[in-house]
Amino acid sequence: MNKLKNFWDNASENYDKTEERFEYIHKKSRENTKRFLKDSDTVLDYGCGTGTASCQFSSLIKDIHAIDISSKMIAISKEKAALGKIENVNFEQSDIFDKKYSSESYDVILAFNMLHTVPSPQDVTQRINEILNPDGLFISVTPCLRQRMSFLVNLQIQLVRVLCKIGLIPIPIRRITSSEVDDLLIANSFQVVESEEIYKGASSYFVVAKKLQET
Template sequence: MNQTEKFWDKASKNYDKTEDRFEHIHRKTSENTKKHLNITDIVLDYGCGTGTKSCEFAKQVKEIHAIDISSKMIEIATNKGTTNKVENVNFLQTTIFDEKYKKESFDVVLAFNMLHTVPSPQDIVNRIHELLKPEGLFISATPCMQEKMSFLVGMQIYLFRILSKIGIVPIFIRRFKSSELDDLIENGKFQSIETESIYKGATSYFVAAKKVS
């Protein structure tokens, strides 16, 4: 187990509590996402965390493959699915580069609060493009830490970045602007069909983009 997995395993205990602070952002993200889902869709939820979104969207799609690198996150997500009697979501500890996922396997790929935490966002977007069927949808919501945020959130992010630089936290937090996310998605051969900056203490940038080639 690497340090990143250990970090997210530890974070899983309080993950849902920390997410509650941004309830407005999560609710608006869900509302926007649901407009783009169809009952025939096969979905990949990349970085599913404790499975809240996968369980929420399950009734609107055919099936969801929900993945996360943290075994503890997947354990919580699986229990959540069982409690809510969700039968069409498969929770699995793995990465998006797992070879079991073949080219053009999915109608939709979800990536919520992920792109700012990975070493190479462009590699992730390129892999998502590879996994999507022709004209498939990539739906994401990403914190934009160079844009509007409250003083409290700003101080928390500043502290997190300091801890990251000195090696206590094994995750690099990327400070995106929404325009940089637009470029990232366009460079990955996607065409945005809906975007929205959502603010509640911090700015999250919602994007729904179609695979174009």
Template sequence: MMKKISKSVVFWDKASENYDKTEERFEYIHSKSRELTKKYLNSSNIVMDYGCGTGTTSHEIANKVKEIHAIDISSKMIEIAKRKAIASKVKNINFSQTDIFDKRYKKESFDVILAFNMLHTVADPQVVLQKIYELLKPEGLFISVTPCLRDKMAFLVNIQIQLVRILCKIGVIPIPIRRLKSSELDDLLVNGGFKTINTEKLYKGASSYFVVAKK
């Protein structure tokens, strides 16, 4: 187990070097997701940004909430995120290299938990959703956006996804990449005890599914 985690960390540490640049082609989806998210936030919220990457989303929403606990398994991602916070003088984000199962996070601690572009890369989405449910306060919100790799996508994106799947299979990319449909995400949330209050399908070369669900 530790070997697998270690490989994943090394992979994401390496990816951090060009992460923001590689995500630029999906900026429409990222920007739209952040704008939709802001509608559900308020100044008293304590938020977890799970799988925060280089911290772009946390920085974008920081002025809408009380505090953010932004976490990622990659120390390199966290280093970049911290530099962004210093440059923009944002002080209400606590960045940590860890995962959602860290025992420091207690039950019913968060008003909102974000998982942007995460659920298709975790080993067991249902277990992750159970943990998110535990960490949310009563009536807390889970907000996610997830690439749906079995839904509509452009031809070139599809070719890239097929290549990624091959690299995953042979171990070059040491993380699971799930080909989810939006309906499967709906089922995961229902099975996790959530009540979906809003969904939106976003498309720019690939399909992503934006969901707001309540505990």
């Protein structure tokens, strides 16, 4: 965990700049997400990064709890909220497996650009189902690195994978497909409500999934 935290702490200073090349995908994903948010919703933003999405969604919902393992990401997020005078977002350095997050606590859980980097997507998806309210929504965006991408992005991904193998990047970078994301959701008692493959240099899979009630 310390290696992961240190990696994202070090990445925090230039995080927004490095994400600019995928701004079309980010913007499209956020616009899609807004259609599923209600003013009565309590939302968890898992892996919030520098808080851009949480701040944008804040005016559409009741409140949002945004977490990240990087204390420096959280510090930047808090600065953004303060500049925007946003009061209904609570940024906190934490992990989704913290026991303080109890069962059936959230109406919506967001996980943007997370599932291809976590140690166990299965465990994460199962945990998300656990802490969602009945009929709650899981909204995710996942880079699909076994699908279409530009030559330049492909070169960058190959370099990252080499750096992962030699230990300079301490996170798993999975090459998954949109159908594998669907299979993961179905296996963990979700029903896909809406999905879209968004492309701009690389394929990202936006999906809204509803928690199925136990019978």
